[in-house]
Amino acid sequence: MRQSKTTFMSVCSLITIDGTVDGDVVAGPRKSPSTETVKGSLMVGGQPSVLNGEAYSARIAAQVIKLGPKAKLDGDLLAGGQSLECVKESNVGGDVIFGGYQALLAGQIGDEVRGSMANCRLEGSVGGDVHLQVRR
Amino acid sequence: MSTYKFGGDKNAPNMNFGPPPPVAMPSVPGGLTIADSATIEGDFELSREAGGRHRPESHVNGETTFSQEKPAQSTAGRSQASPSVFAKALGRVKHLVCVALVGIAVLCSSALEHRLGRYDSDPPRQSFLAASG
Numbered sequence: 001m002r003q004s005k006t007t008f009m010s011v012c013s014l015i016t017i018d019g020t021v022d023g024d025v026v027a028g029p030r031k032s033p034s035t036e037t038v039k040g041s042l043m044v045g046g047q048p049s050v051l052n053g054e055a056y057s058a059r060i061a062a063q064v065i066k067l068g069p070k071a072k073l074d075g076d077l078l079a080g081g082q083s084l085e086c087v088k089e090s091n092v093g094g095d096v097i098f099g100g101y102q103a104l105l106a107g108q109i110g111d112e113v114r115g116s117m118a119n120c121r122l123e124g125s126v127g128g129d130v131h132l133q134v135r136r
Numbered sequence: 137m138s139t140y141k142f143g144g145d146k147n148a149p150n151m152n153f154g155p156p157p158p159v160a161m162p163s164v165p166g167g168l169t170i171a172d173s174a175t176i177e178g179d180f181e182l183s184r185e186a187g188g189r190h191r192p193e194s195h196v197n198g199e200t201t202f203s204q205e206k207p208a209q210s211t212a213g214r215s216q217a218s219p220s221v222f223a224k225a226l227g228r229v230k231h232l233v234c235v236a237l238v239g240i241a242v243l244c245s246s247a248l249e250h251r252l253g254r255y256d257s258d259p260p261r262q263s264f265l266a267a268s269g
Contacts, residue, residue, distance in 0.1 A: 048159040064157045083161040102164040112178065119164040122195075123171040129178035129198065134168045 025055075041075075049081075057094065067092070067107060076111075088124065095128070170195050 024040035038055035045061045052068035057075030063082045067073075069089035076094035082101045086092065090107030098115040105113065106123035113126050116133040168182065179198035219227075 048157050050159055064159045064161055066159055082157075083164075085162045102161070104162045104164050119166050119168075121164050121169045121171065122174040122176070124173070125175045125177075127177050129181065130176050130196075131181045132168065132183070134182065134184045 071107075086124065 022039050024043065025038050026043045027046075037053055040056055042051070042055040042058040042060075044058070047062060048064040048066070049060050049062035050066045050068055051058060051060075051071045051073075053070060054072045054074075056073070057077070058073055059078045061080045065079050065081050065084045067077075067086045067090035069087050071086075071090040072093075073091070074093045077092050077096045077098075079096075079098045080100055084098050084100060084103040084105075086096070086105050086107040086109070088106045091110075092107065093110040095112045095114065096105065096109050097113075098117065100115075100117055102119035103115060103117050104121050104123070105126075106121075108125050108127075110127045112128035113122075113130045113132070115131075116135065118135060120132060120134055122130070168184070174195050176196045177198070179201065180196040181201040181203075183203045
């Protein structure tokens with residue numbers, strides 16, 4: 001798919017967006033979605049979810065969630081899963097809210113971090129407050 | 137000496153609850169760890185179970201708040217715990233004091249009615265029925 005100006009919904013095994021989506025993307029791929037630019041919200045439920053593009057915000061439920069080095073979210077990231085990894089070059093402009101087992105937050109987070117997890121490592125910068133529940 | 141035999145294939149592979157994730161998960165140390173490179177511009181609030189030891193004040197520009205949660209106790213352990221002798225005696229004393237207070241209140245009210253002359257042998261319901269009938 002190269003370009004779409006409406007909400008894009010899909011339940012498939014693999015989704016690759018090599019272009020720009022003006023609206024939202026709601027998808028449930030079995031494999032990792034590959035996105036270029038989503039001007040709306042990205043709502044994904046899949047087994048692994050690796051974001052390496054731009055979107056306004058993202059709601060992700062997946063076993064492994066990873067924000068790659070080119071990932072850039074202007075808004076919030078709401079995620080639930082076993083593992084969340086925000087690599088060093090990733091950028092989330094709003095809040096990061098996560099519930100799961102472990103989180104590695106090495107990128108830049110513009111606003112607050114809220115979460116409940118067993119393991120958490122902070123390596124990056126957080127622009128707002130941090131509210132964490134760490135339970136083992 | 138007894139000999140037990142169990143069925144099944146001992147060479148069977150281990151049971152997996154689903155395939156391994158195709159994306160490798162990072163190795164995160166247990167609990168909360170904060171690297172030297174981390175910076176937190178706002179406040180830091182951590183709620184954790186007893187036993188945590190991390191102090192992230194050096195990375196936080198705002199206030200730091202900790203709250204420890206008590207580890208959950210099993211309901212069986214709580215139900216089996218018997219009260220102490222002092223607690224039993226205190227409970228009995230409380231019961232006696234409450235009964236005595238109720239008795240004193242009843243006696244005082246009846247004595248007051250006698251003194252004011254408002255005591256009537258007829259119950260109020262019978263008086264009401266006689267007046268209405």
